Amino acid sequence: MSDFAMEPLVHDAWYIGAWSHELDEGPIARRILGEDVVLFRSGDGTAAALEDRCSHRGVKLSxxxxxxxxxxxxxxxxxxxxxxACVVNPGERTSPTFCVRAFPVVERQHFVWIWMGDPALADTGLIVDFAWHDRTDEWNFHYARYDIAANYxxxxxxxxxxxxxxxxxxxTIGGHPGEHDDAELTTTRTARGARYVRWMMESTPPPSFVKVAGFEGKVDRWQEFEYVAPASVLQWGGGHDSGTGGRENREKPGGMAVRLFHHATPADDENFHYFFWRLYT
Ligand code: FES
Ligand SMILES: [Fe+2]
Known part of the structure; x- marks a missing residue:
């Protein structure tokens, strides 16, 4: 165990348990908030999550x-x-005592969300919405999941x-540390976290900006990040040629923009599953 004290894990919250497509190949085992969970899809296609331990002889259901x-x-x-509930018990009658613990699950925007806390508090309105996930026909996208050995x-x-x-x-997106020192930072509290917008006016375009958008001169560049407790971060970043009104209208054509959804699901105090989805112009 680490001697570095962290805050207790938050149980009454929605976390991403899996990408939807991960369940297409059969049940998967995943450790979430210190518990072993099996996520699977029933015959009718509904996603579900159970304690990964059979109530008969303790074998992993995954x-x-x-x-x-x-x-x-x-x-x-x-x-x-x-x-x-145990619905089939070959050779014997099913018994309610054979049930295993189930967790509330909601499948939305290509993710399977899971609630590990008190089921009575599992308000689906608390699931973080990132509408860009419904617009993959308009944006190029890239997604991944990494298992990382650190507190989330x-x-x-x-x-x-x-x-x-x-x-x-x-x-890629960095370099020129002196220009970062000059970034203008505006931070605001939100209902469930905080948001900041960071502007780097007339700054040197980093290598990936040059590669993607072909910038030749200075750029007005922004990074907007919003933390939604406990585990999501929404990102919008990009840049336009300096002096072309990019600050007043970030969504104007040209330049470059990238939107990312980050989510860190704790496996336990010292490990997490990092889900991210990147969409870019
Ligand atoms: S251990 Fe699962 S059915 Fe016996
Ligand atoms: Fe970074």
């Missing part, structure tokens, strides 16, 4: 198979539906503090 009625344990064939708040800290840009990302 070793079983998704079947029409739910998830079938790979040992003696018990089947559990998405509510955790280190990722939030990294994303909400861009003073590292000048030193870390020198071959």
């Amino acid at each position: 070793l079983g198979a998704a079947v029409e009625q739910g998830l079938q344990c790979g040992y003696h064939g018990l089947v559990f539906d998405g509510s955790g 708040m280190f990722m939030i800290d990294n994303l909400m503090d861009l003073t590292h840009l000048g030193y870390v990302h020198t071959s």
